[in-house]
Amino acid sequence: MHDLINRLKEKAGITETQAIASITELKEYVKEKFPMIAGAVDNLLNVQPTETAAASATEPAAVTTESASILDKISDVFPGETGQKVEDFAKSAAHKAEELAKEAGHKAEEAYDAVKDKISGLFGGDKK
Secondary structure, eight states: OHHHHHHHHHHHOOOHHHHHHHHHHHHHHHHHHOGGGHHHHHHHTOOOOOHHHHHTTTSOOOOOTTGGGGGGGHHHHSOHHHHHHHHHHHHHHHHHHHHHHHHHHHHHHHHHHHHHHHHHHHTTSOOO
């Protein structure tokens, strides 16, 4: 597993803590989507933080332009067609999550405006 962590650090330009967090999140995501292989995923992606990672766990994770493209590097970690499928799947999931977050933000903004208008109406309208 240390080979994978080192490869992520080198190829994606991220810290060991970020690499471990990425692997752990990927592991949990795959287990959630494919529960029938959860045991195999746990065995394959069993990540134990090293002393270096544990010591820097309290440091905030810095996002760099290199780490922003980590989704493009998944197929480098998992070779062949499977890696490309995992990469495509992760990109699709990230895109959908981003769309949902934007939609939720727009809906929250609309709800805020509606409430503001109602409260403003209670007190005689908008007096700017």
